[in-house]
Amino acid sequence: MQIYNTLTRRKEDFVPLNEGEARIYACGPTVYNYFHIGNARPFTLFDTLRRYLAWRGYKVTYVQNFTDIDDKMINAAHKDGITIGELADRFIAEYKKDAKALNISPADIAPRATEHIGEIVALIQALADKGLAYESADGVYFDTQAYPGYGKLSGQSLQDREAGARIEVDENKKNPMDFALWKKKKPDEPHWPSPWGDGRPGWHIECSAMSMKYLGENFDIHTGGVDLIFPHHENEIAQSEGATGKPFVKYWMHNGHINVDNKKMSKSEGNFFTVRDIAEKFDLEAVRLFLLSSHYRSPINFSAELVEQAQNGLQRLYNARDTWKARLDCAVDRLPTPKEQKLIAQTLPALKEQFIVHMDDDLNTAGAVGVLYDLVREGNTALVNEPALVAARAANDLLAELCGVLGLLYREGEAVDPQIEALAAQRQQARAEKNWAEADRLRAEIGDRGYIVEDSPKGYILKKK
RNA sequence: GGCGCCAUAGCCAAGCGGUAAGGCAAAGGUCUGCAAAACCUUUAUUCACCAGUUCGAUUCUGGUUGGCGCCUCCA
Numbered sequence: 001m002q003i004y005n006t007l008t009r010r011k012e013d014f015v016p017l018n019e020g021e022a023r024i025y026a027c028g029p030t031v032y033n034y035f036h037i038g039n040a041r042p043f044t045l046f047d048t049l050r051r052y053l054a055w056r057g058y059k060v061t062y063v064q065n066f067t068d069i070d071d072k073m074i075n076a077a078h079k080d081g082i083t084i085g086e087l088a089d090r091f092i093a094e095y096k097k098d099a100k101a102l103n104i105s106p107a108d109i110a111p112r113a114t115e116h117i118g119e120i121v122a123l124i125q126a127l128a129d130k131g132l133a134y135e136s137a138d139g140v141y142f143d144t145q146a147y148p149g150y151g152k153l154s155g156q157s158l159q160d161r162e163a164g165a166r167i168e169v170d171e172n173k174k175n176p177m178d179f180a181l182w183k184k185k186k187p188d189e190p191h192w193p194s195p196w197g198d199g200r201p202g203w204h205i206e207c208s209a210m211s212m213k214y215l216g217e218n219f220d221i222h223t224g225g226v227d228l229i230f231p232h233h234e235n236e237i238a239q240s241e242g243a244t245g246k247p248f249v250k251y252w253m254h255n256g257h258i259n260v261d262n263k264k265m266s267k268s269e270g271n272f273f274t275v276r277d278i279a280e281k282f283d284l285e286a287v288r289l290f291l292l293s294s295h296y297r298s299p300i301n302f303s304a305e306l307v308e309q310a311q312n313g314l315q316r317l318y319n320a321r322d323t324w325k326a327r328l329d330c331a332v333d334r335l336p337t338p339k340e341q342k343l344i345a346q347t348l349p350a351l352k353e354q355f356i357v358h359m360d361d362d363l364n365t366a367g368a369v370g371v372l373y374d375l376v377r378e379g380n381t382a383l384v385n386e387p388a389l390v391a392a393r394a395a396n397d398l399l400a401e402l403c404g405v406l407g408l409l410y411r412e413g414e415a416v417d418p419q420i421e422a423l424a425a426q427r428q429q430a431r432a433e434k435n436w437a438e439a440d441r442l443r444a445e446i447g448d449r450g451y452i453v454e455d456s457p458k459g460y461i462l463k464k465k
Numbered sequence: 466g467g468c469g470c471c472a473u474a475g476c477c478a479a480g481c482g483g484u485a486a487g488g489c490a491a492a493g494g495u496c497u498g499c500a501a502a503a504c505c506u507u508u509a510u511u512c513a514c515c516a517g518u519u520c521g522a523u524u525c526u527g528g529u530u531g532g533c534g535c536c537u538c539c540a
Contacts, residue, residue, distance in 0.1 A: 009469090027540075029540085030538095030539090035540090036540085037540095038539085038540050039539095039540050040540085041540065042540050043540080070538085071538075072538075072539095154468075154469095154535080154536080155468060155469080156467065156468055156469095156535095156536075203538085223540095224540065225539080225540030226469090226470090226534070226535075226540080227534080227535065227538095227539055227540065228539080228540070229469095229535070230468090230535060230536065231536085231537090232539090254540090255540070256470080256471095256534085256540095257533090257534070257540070258540085259533080259534095262532075262533075263533095264533085264534080264539095266539095289488095290477090293477070293478065293479095293487095293488075294477080294478060294479090295478090295479080297470085298470090298471075298478090299470075299471070299533065299534075300477095301477090305476075305477090305489095306476080306477065306489095308489085309476070309477060309488075309489040309490080310477085310488085310489085311489095312488085312489055312490085313477095313487095313488050313489065316488080316489095319501095319502060319503085320502095320503090322502095323502070323503080354486095358479085364479075364480095366478060366479050366487085367478095367479050367480080367486075367487085369478090369479090369487075369488080370478085370479065370486055370487035370488075371486090371487085372487090373486095373487055373488060374486080374487070377487095377503095377504085380502090380503055380504070381503085381504065384503095431498080434498070436498055436499070439498085439499090440498095440499075440500085443499095443500080443501095452501070452502090453501085454500085454501050454502055455497075455500080455501080455502090456502085456503095461501095461502085463501095463502090
């Protein structure tokens with residue numbers, strides 16, 4: 001597989017540090033609110049990366065943190081009159097609901113910053129010992145001047161940065177680019193003990209501490225949105241490599257942003273959508289398909305129309321799955337016809353190979369989704385009435401397998417209400433008697449109850465609306 | 466000012482040196498009691514524009530135009 005590495009700005013072969021293993025750290029949400037559509041993109045896409053690598057046989061360890069202490073947490077907790085712990089508990093629970101609806105698998109490890117203060121303090125101490133951190137009146141800062149590699153991820157020198165930076169002069173820092181590792185306690189703020197007095201960790205240090213704790217000082221992939229390249233990821237590199245003297249992350253992957261009406265989403269612009277908002281109007285699985293339908297590095301636009309398009313496309317996928325399942329039920333255990341034989345021996349394997357080629361090319365999910373539709377068409381063409389069991393099974397299995405890799409088609413067909421089933425049977429009877437009026441009436445009644453009944457030569461098929 | 470990204474049909478979107486995947490929408494057809502679903506056909510002689518490299522460029526190079534992002538919390 002090839003992965004575009006932000007560090008080198010090119011696609012590189014993915015060669016894990018330990019053969020057969022993939023250790024991934026994904027920057028997770030700050031749990032002070034529901035997460036928004038922009039957050040949903042990396043969560044969904046890198047969940048797909050993880051699924052894909054696992055499918056290809058890697059032993060994947062996927063860590064995604066919860067940031068549960070920072071200014072936003074403090075402000076939100078204050079506003080609601082609760083502790084940051086209560087706030088975090090609440091929105092971690094809400095995160096899990098939305099993530100589940102988007103079919104994002106739980107991370108193998110989901111560490112919370114506040115539960116890793118010890119590791120964070122130790123890391124800061126290590127930096128201080130190496131002369132890369134200094135204490136000032138309001139905290140402990142990373143000394144960017146003392147660390148030669150600063151800027152290698154974002155590709156800019158300190159001087160370039162400073163030239164145009166709109167940074168206020170801060171007398172607590174030696175250099176404007178220095179950033180806080182530890183913030184000394186202020187009134188009404190949560191705090192923990194440290195060698196530099198009570199206080200709380202800076203934002204960047206938590207990811208360094210937690211990623212290295214669970215994945216080692218040197219691991220394979222670190223993911224996040226493009227906006228995190230600077231300063232967050234740049235700072236993580238400085239902290240981690242500064243402390244250990246070893247290379248930190250081998251591959252940095254960054255997803256593009258989601259815009260709304262071609263503008264950056266922001267609360268002040270009024271174009272801000274949480275996933276929870278969207279779930280009220282749309283099926284979140286359509287949102288997942290929408291997100292997978294373009295390349296993860298491209299900026300994309302979000303709109304209701306685009307989700308509707310995805311919803312319609314998703315319906316095509318579900319139609320295929322449902323009809324194929326029905327075909328499987330009435331498949332015949334016989335030798336496949338030449339056409340079916342070709343499907344089994346040539347078409348299906350070729351499609352699977354194409355799927356892999358796309359995914360291997362820097363996680364080209366859009367191309368992979370295209371293969372899914374090709375598969376649907378091939379299957380629809382080949383799986384006519386009473387297909388050979390082996391053919392029906394092969395097509396069904398491949399569709400389920402590939403959709404599983406992309407995290408699609410996860411809605412299980414629920415058991416049909418026996419009453420609906422009875423109505424459908426009655427309608428079948430009426431049709432046999434050519435009592436079209438009664439048949440149409442029953443179809444309407446079934447429709448009112450939320451189901452669509454379709455006729456096929458082998459009988460009816462019920463689908464949920 | 467520094468760094469970087471993007472421009473493919475009505476909409477969305479792959480492709481990135483060998484002559485334009487796929488989805489949505491639309492139209493016609495086949496099938497069907499009628500539908501639905503499905504299938505077939507049609508919808509970009511062309512990939513923002515201008516040069517250049519090449520036997521050949523949507524794909525590479527330079528420029529122009531138009532959008533966007535980071536440099537401050539941010540996915």
